[in-house]
Amino acid sequence: MANKYNHVAVLMGGWSSEREVSLKSGAACAGALEQAGYRVTKVDVDRDIAARLAELKPEVCFNALHGKGGEDGCLQGILETLRIPYTHSGVLASALAMDKERAKTAFRAAGVPVAEGIVASPAEAASVHLMPPPYVVKPVTEGSSVGVFIVREDHAHPPQELNRPDWAFGNVLVERYVGGRELTCAVLGDKALGIIEILPAEGLGFYDYEAKYAKGGSRHVLPAQISPDIYAFIQKLAVDAHKALGCRGVSRADFRLDDRPEGTGELVCLEVNTQPGMTATSLVPELAAHAGMAFSELVRWIVEDASCDR
Numbered sequence: 001m002a003n004k005y006n007h008v009a010v011l012m013g014g015w016s017s018e019r020e021v022s023l024k025s026g027a028a029c030a031g032a033l034e035q036a037g038y039r040v041t042k043v044d045v046d047r048d049i050a051a052r053l054a055e056l057k058p059e060v061c062f063n064a065l066h067g068k069g070g071e072d073g074c075l076q077g078i079l080e081t082l083r084i085p086y087t088h089s090g091v092l093a094s095a096l097a098m099d100k101e102r103a104k105t106a107f108r109a110a111g112v113p114v115a116e117g118i119v120a121s122p123a124e125a126a127s128v129h130l131m132p133p134p135y136v137v138k139p140v141t142e143g144s145s146v147g148v149f150i151v152r153e154d155h156a157h158p159p160q161e162l163n164r165p166d167w168a169f170g171n172v173l174v175e176r177y178v179g180g181r182e183l184t185c186a187v188l189g190d191k192a193l194g195i196i197e198i199l200p201a202e203g204l205g206f207y208d209y210e211a212k213y214a215k216g217g218s219r220h221v222l223p224a225q226i227s228p229d230i231y232a233f234i235q236k237l238a239v240d241a242h243k244a245l246g247c248r249g250v251s252r253a254d255f256r257l258d259d260r261p262e263g264t265g266e267l268v269c270l271e272v273n274t275q276p277g278m279t280a281t282s283l284v285p286e287l288a289a290h291a292g293m294a295f296s297e298l299v300r301w302i303v304e305d306a307s308c309d310r
Contacts, residue, residue, distance in 0.1 A: 004304050005085070008033055009058035011075070013044035016067030017146045017168075025278040026064035032296040033062065033303065045070065050078050060306045061086040062299070063275060067142065071275045072098040080308055087302045089274040090310030093246040097274045098141050100173050103245060107269055110244035112237050115256075115268045117175035125172050126162035134177035137162070139169035150177060178268050180258035183224055185238035186276065186287045187251050188301070192235035193287040197224035220283070222290050226257065234267070241272050248310045249302055252276040252284055 010033065012026025013019055023044070030040045041056060043049070045065060053061070061084055065071060073095035079086040089097065097103050104114045118130050125137055133155055138148040147169040149159040162172065182200075186193040199219040224231065238253040245251075254270040276284045278299070288298040 003037055003300070005060040005306070006039055007041070007057075007059045008038045008062050008303055009041045009043050009053065009056060009060070010062045010064055011043050011045050011049070011070065012064045014065045014067070014070045015046070016065070016069055016071075017142060018066035021277055021279065022064055022066045022070070024280075025066065025282070028280065028295075029062055029064050029278050029299050032299040036296045036300045038303070045075070049075070050082065053078075053082055053084060058084065060084065060303060062303055062306075063087050064278060066275055066277065067146075068098070072141065076310070083308055085306040085308055086310070087306045088249045088310075089245070089247045089251065093248065093310075094274050096245045097247070097251075097272045100138070100140050100271055103271060106244045107241055110240050112241045112244060112269050113267060115176045115178055115270075117173045119171055119173055121171055122162040122167050122169075125174055126158050126160055129158055130174045131176060134179075136175045136177050137172050138175070140171050140173050142169050147172075152177075178256040178258055178266055180256055180260050180263050180266075181224070181226070183226075183234060183255040183257055184283050185234055185253050185255070186284045187238050187242040187247070187253070188288070189249075189305070190239060190243070192238050193284075194222055194290050195224040195226070195231055195234055196283055196287060197221040197226075198283075218281075220286060222286060226259065230257065230259075230267070237267075237269060241269055245272055245274075247272065247274055249305050250276065250284060250298075 010026050010030040012022050014022055030042050033040050061079055063086055071094060073091040076091045076094050096106060101119050107114050120130055133151050133153045135151050137159055182198040183195055185195045201218055234255055241253045242251045252273045256268050258264045258266045285295050
């Protein structure tokens with residue numbers, strides 16, 4: 001089948017805390033798109049991106065950016081204004097998903113379970129336990145586990161790193177910690193792929209930035225070894241969360257399942273990633289491969305799904 005588009009600009013890099021990961025995602029996607037027969041221009045995004053795209057005149061943009069500026073609706077608004085078709089979610093869905101607290105409001109309305117949380121300033125969260133430990137502190141609008149702390153029962157004080165003058169991540173979400181398994185499920189179009197259980201490497205406390213992107217940082221169990229009923233339910237919740245935010249293209253929903261012998265049986269959705277990583281260690285390409293879709297097929301599908309008015 002012929003490609004709908006010919007010239008693809010792969011947008012990568014940017015200025016967020018996830019710049020290095022985005023450069024890796026973009027390089028991998030650019031190579032796969034060239035293999036699939038597209039003419040590809042790699043663009044390291046800076047604040048002059050509108051002028052650069054107006055000069056470059058690509059037929060479509062593959063958005064391989066992660067984090068603020070590229071994943072939060074800002075770039076999507078520029079592309080809508082320029083009327084250049086683009087991949088992944090549109091302005092509203094991107095902005096909603098990036099704001100963890102507002103996303104949780106949408107999830108609750110759609111019947112997707114979430115953990116209780118409180119939004120606070122860094123100073124407030126550093127001064128006193130805002131809820132009984134264990135709990136998690138994470139920036140409201142960051143990704144890739146940047147700036148995340150788990151506060152356990154034996155912690156006398158909240159994370160004092162929040163008081164540092166160079167804290168750059170804004171307000172935080174203080175959220176009840178749910179023990180058990182870390183699970184993730186991708187949605188492609190309106191269909192859920194499989195579910196991976198993520199086991200951080202020994203010595204890493206949770207699925208943090210290092211576990212996500214360092215070679216050997218985590219072990220992935222695919223398919224996750226959970227009951228068929230729970231497996232199917234998580235797939236349904238991933239689609240429900242995708243639709244609740246108005247996502248398009250591909251997304252990835254992260255969950256916690258406390259099915260330990262001493263656990264509560266609780267299942268919660270942590271967040272939805274509207275532009276999941278596409279590196280060699282990333283989860284969505286692994287889930288797609290498990291479903292029989294090669295990496296080049298995956299990126300081609302994402303590009304051919306691109307449009308404006310998303």
